[in-house]
Amino acid sequence: MAEFTLHDLQCFDAVIRTGGFQPAAAILHRSHPAVFAAVAKLERQLDLILLDRSGYRVRPTEAGLSFHRRARSLLHELEGLRVHAAQLSMGEESDIHVVIGDLCPRPRVLGTLGRFFAQCPGTRLHLHFESVSGPWERLFDDKADLILHWIDKGDARVEWIDLGKVPFIPVVAPGFLPQPIEQPITLEKMQAFTQCVMRDSARHSPQQDYFVIEGAPQCMVADQGMKKEIILQGLGWGHMPRFLIEDELRDGRLLSIAGRHLPGRIEELVVARRRDRPHGPVASRLWDHVQQEAPGLLRALPGELGL
Template sequence: MNIERLSLDQLRVFAQVADSGSFLAAARALARAQSAVSYAVTTLENQLGVALFDRSQYRPQLSEAGKELLRDARQVLDQVDALQARASAYAQGQELEITLALDVFFPTAALVGLLQGFRAAFPGVTVRLEIEALGAVAERVLDGEAMLGILGTLPIVPAHLLHISLPTVLLVGVAAPSHPLAQVTGRVPERLLAQQVQLVLSDRSALTANQDFSVHSSLSWRMSDLGTKHALLRAGLGWGYMPRHVVADDLAAGRLVTIRTGAHPPAGLALPMQCIYRPDHRVGPALSWWLDALAQLTSFDPA
């Protein structure tokens, strides 16, 4: 077996014969002589040391080895086609990868819709998502690890970053129905908030380390994951602020209830979200798509 002498053309001919059902049909599809197609497949079989087709019948049938190796051949061809497409796009100035730093409060439904549109427009560009909170989003953009970021839990836009205003996310105070604060009618006094464990998102960045936003209690439990905070809230282990779109089903089902605090309006706090990016970052077609798509958002509510 001399696998290093295999050619992509041989693999394409092999796949075409399998798809067409005969050497003659494959020759027509490839606009080649039937003898050239037969020679390419025979040479490939000799190099691999196995028969890819059973030729004992009127039409060639894939052998057991041929069925297995056809999957490998298609995978190789797909990877080569992707390589060619990505290289061509990069030569024209298109990015090969987009890295986005997103705040944990950014609605997942909106993100899914954006990613669907992006994949349709740039199928060859890979996407790296980093979900962060507080200053970690801005830090990823400032240090160049992320091409753009979406701030939510950080109330300020760091200097030297360009920004695009996005729709707001409604932030509400919630607790389990069994929680002591859920028994309070009307606005909860600050002294009662301070007596209960508050579940707070922690900051993994140096940008805003040791800074607290909307923290009312010294009895705070801190975590970097919004899903963990959500689970602890439903378990009655504390109270905290959550994006309304994340807890909407829990509120409707009674697994959580809203609580009113002096820091937030009765209906909740409209939290501004911002798209941020560095002014010195080269804006290629893929990044330009994201900036345009985000700028056109008027609401995070499902259409």
Template sequence: MSSKDLDIETLSIDQLQVFMAAAEHGSFSAAARALGRTQSLISYAVQRLEEQVGLVLFDRAGYRPRLTEAGQALLPRARRIVGEVSAFHALSRGLSAGVEAEVCITVDAMYPMCLLLRALLDFRDRWPAVSPRVLVGNMGAAVEQVLDGHSLLGLVNPVATQAPELELRPAAFITMVPVAAPHHPLARHEGELLTEDLRDHVQLVLTDRATRLSQPDRGVFSSQTWRLNDLGAKHSMLLAGLGWGGMPEHMVRDDLTAGRLVQLPSPYWDPHRTLPMSVAYRRDARLGPAAQWLATHLSSLVDEAVPTPGAQRVQKHAAA
């Protein structure tokens, strides 16, 4: 039978599932037990599939059937088709029950990525048919994404308290620390750094893209400032010694431990002061079941310790 003679409408998901079971369990009898069918039905389904595609999928010459080259080539495709059909059914069931197809969330760059990843892993397990869309913003810009309806949820900083339209739930508390590269003049300064010590050196300051909700400068002591709208770029410039500035402690903990950055001693930076982050959504928004679950779950992580990526890697290898 040539490929032109193949009528794809005669193929069934059940045939592909039988094909997959036989390949994964190593025999038709084991596949029959796994699927709760007789061995003869499994053999017939595989034979019928081979006739329809015009290829031998299993070599039956030995004690156990073995996949042929054609069978090995088609097995990943069969898995993909069955997986897509399963996802189609799951999504259709969810939509009929009012579950969203997608949940969009904007995350302030200060929010610990490790907590977001943990939440998304749990979200995937709980809502496998719902696709998250994740955007990243800074300060007021992240809040405006939620206010304007571009995102249903937000993980935002205290500038969100300026918007009475938003419902806010505690999500995390971020400790900010002043840092500089070890070869920076401020890193070699002896004793506490006072205003007159800080003002003569370039300070790297995160700026806000927001057009309506802007956050006033906080912790700016230098008369020379370089403004950046990307926290990753600020981190790289700090490592390069282009200036000093404040960073979330969880983002530079590995750098401080390795000596790539130095925490600056200054009485103006209270080590016990934290930056509160919140889960935000419009009070008039209609959150579907998945969005409601995600908002609640993110809020439940508020008291979780914030490990660094390096610490996570060490824990992973130790567990292995």
């Protein structure tokens, strides 16, 4: 059996993933005849029929499916090797970009970053503070080396380190709601009251809304600190991360209205980076540093936070 090439495997993989030679050629930036010839050559070299060409769209044969599973593993390993080689070839970065999301406890995280970058005088830290889907947008626009936020853990482009669970609780100031308010408190009843909502800082991604009650008057804010102050002053109500309002809940300056209709929510705070991008030596050491500090990073905070 003759030796097949990486190019042959990439063409075959692209045909399987896209369902045809033309779309495979498009994603590989090659011509249709070149992709067709590479797959045909691969079949001759293996003495196997990998594709069923009898229908409108090509389909893998049983042998093709089995071969493709092994080929994908090999291609994945080769991609990892390419990324690793790119990391090895990088010098120390002059700039690192870190995005802190709106549910992140800033003092403890900033302390962790400060201790690390004190040991990296040749690298400038660029801090960005984003809300809602803003952190993800910067990450996928290649404008962030790390983000501290919550992510879609099903996205294969991302790897993460778990930091802790952040409960969000719907709260009001005493006297904000008429007394006595009829129980249970429902979404329909809260529709009449001003809701304080975090503004999505994403610039071009579809805007995301969380906890928003349709039709309710809104007060839009850029950060959790302003949101907390507005709720404390009785100018609106909203969901707040518990670690930010533990003292106020304890001394009665804020009241939880959580219940069956307003259950709140628990978000998983992580530090995340792109899995499909190379990372320089400083960014890699920062990742290891955060991983080492992760167990104690949030443990000392009040409330139901931490792993």
